[in-house]
Amino acid sequence: MDKLLIRGGTPLTGEIGISGAKNAALPIICAGLLSPESLYLKNVPHLNDISTMLRLIGQMGVEVTMEGNEGLTLDSRGLNNPLAPYEMVKTMRASILVLGPLLARCGEAKVSLPGGCAIGARPVDQHIKGLQAMGAEIRVEGGYVLAKAKRLKGARILTDMVTVTGTENLMMAAVLADGETVIENAAREPEVVDLANCLSAMGARISGAGTDRIVIEGVTALHGASHSVMPDRIETGTYLCAAAATGGSVRLTNTSVAFLESVVEKLREAGCEVVSDQDAISLNAPGRLKSVGVRTSPYPAFPTDMQAQFMAINCVAEGAAVIRETIFENRFMHAVELIRLGADIKIDGNTALVTGVEHLDGATVMATDLRASASLVIAGLVAQGETLIERIYHLDRGYERIEEKLARLGAAVRRVR
Numbered sequence: 001m002d003k004l005l006i007r008g009g010t011p012l013t014g015e016i017g018i019s020g021a022k023n024a025a026l027p028i029i030c031a032g033l034l035s036p037e038s039l040y041l042k043n044v045p046h047l048n049d050i051s052t053m054l055r056l057i058g059q060m061g062v063e064v065t066m067e068g069n070e071g072l073t074l075d076s077r078g079l080n081n082p083l084a085p086y087e088m089v090k091t092m093r094a095s096i097l098v099l100g101p102l103l104a105r106c107g108e109a110k111v112s113l114p115g116g117c118a119i120g121a122r123p124v125d126q127h128i129k130g131l132q133a134m135g136a137e138i139r140v141e142g143g144y145v146l147a148k149a150k151r152l153k154g155a156r157i158l159t160d161m162v163t164v165t166g167t168e169n170l171m172m173a174a175v176l177a178d179g180e181t182v183i184e185n186a187a188r189e190p191e192v193v194d195l196a197n198c199l200s201a202m203g204a205r206i207s208g209a210g211t212d213r214i215v216i217e218g219v220t221a222l223h224g225a226s227h228s229v230m231p232d233r234i235e236t237g238t239y240l241c242a243a244a245a246t247g248g249s250v251r252l253t254n255t256s257v258a259f260l261e262s263v264v265e266k267l268r269e270a271g272c273e274v275v276s277d278q279d280a281i282s283l284n285a286p287g288r289l290k291s292v293g294v295r296t297s298p299y300p301a302f303p304t305d306m307q308a309q310f311m312a313i314n315c316v317a318e319g320a321a322v323i324r325e326t327i328f329e330n331r332f333m334h335a336v337e338l339i340r341l342g343a344d345i346k347i348d349g350n351t352a353l354v355t356g357v358e359h360l361d362g363a364t365v366m367a368t369d370l371r372a373s374a375s376l377v378i379a380g381l382v383a384q385g386e387t388l389i390e391r392i393y394h395l396d397r398g399y400e401r402i403e404e405k406l407a408r409l410g411a412a413v414r415r416v417r
């Protein structure tokens with residue numbers, strides 16, 4: 001298994017480009033299941049999660065053609081196997097996103113339950129409840145969701161909590177339903193809006209994406225379209241944090257602060273200068289950051305996917321800060337690994353008190369989930385000496401060519417096979 005070896009202490013400087021957003025590309029690839037005509041996608045990141053999703057829809061009968069470096073065409077004319085087997089779903093929870101489109105297009109679907117994952121239980125009851133409200137017959141048997149519906153019917157759906165993939169799944173199911181669907185308490189994440197834009201380009205009638213009330217007027221068929229995936233706001237935020245923690249100065253292109261206001265505000269509070277122009281962000285960090293408290297919440301508040309990275313920067317900042325995780329029940333696993341590097345962190349339930357120390361010391365640490373891994377990379381970049389991060393397959397699920405991008409910013413980092 002690959003490991004990442006980092007020699008810390010170099011401030012990150014220079015310019016890199018940000019990739020397309022994993023969390024937008026995944027549902028948008030599933031949207032390709034909704035139409036027999038071709039969907040051409042640009043700015044698709046090269047990530048293991050994307051390859052898994054393409055393999056998953058490939059075995060359903062979808063033809064995938066790579067177009068140049070970051071483009072691909074999905075041709076779902078031959079879609080004939082509405083099945084998502086456990087072996088493919090278990091490595092990536094976002095596979096549940098095929099459920100809504102398969103049901104809407106094929107009238108049936110058999111999708112493995114994703115099971116628990118490291119950061120929490122992550123049930124899919126809201127996805128199921130919403131599809132049932134649209135008239136689907138659903139049973140859960142042998143670890144699979146078995147769903148049937150001749151044609152889904154428009155419905156008013158109020159989700160119990162804000163769920164990102166839940167909103168996306170229901171929106172994709174509703175575009176081919178008979179009549180109007182209203183999703184109340186919908187997720188407002190930019191990735192939901194990007195999916196809605198792609199669906200609209202395919203002929204769907206959607207309004208309100210980006211608000212907590214999305215209205216979808218069902219149509220009988222969608223057509224082919226072309227869509228460019230939005231930039232990855234979490235990759236952007238992660239490199240901003242890495243530059244901030246190392247006292248560096250970077251410019252990130254092909255991205256925007258528009259989706260990152262809560263994160264940028266916290267970086268400014270920590271003492272960084274952040275400037276944006278049309279499709280780039282520049283950050284200049286002071287010698288030592290000030291601690292900043294964060295509380296995770298659905299968009300537009302501070303994202304849970306940036307919590308671990310802010311814990312890392314607080315480890316070496318001046319003062320103490322409280323980090324509150326309100327979305328997932330078990331998302332502090334990076335804390336014990338950061339403590340191995342010399343951090344001072346006290347956990348009490350969903351709250352972490354991080355007191356900044358003068359310096360961290362390199363050690364061997366273990367990545368436990370995608371964003372936890374990112375926090376260990378940031379800590380490794382500031383630690384004195386060498387940090388070896390094990391199990392970086394988590395990083396490869398969500399960060400494109402991470403060691404190459406870090407090296408371009410001057411980091412001493414090497415993949416060990």
Ligand code: UD1
Nearest residue numbers: 023094122123124125126127162163164165166305327328
């Ligand atoms: C998505 C993102 C993930 C991010 C998360 C929160 C993708 C592919 N992944 O995950 O990176 O961390 O949003 O911003 O976009 N819940 C239920 N029942 C459900 C659905 C959700 O109880 O049916 C709970 C979850 O356990 C969690 C909360 O709702 O506590 C929010 O989860 P959700 O927004 O659904 O996360 P994902 O869509 O899986």
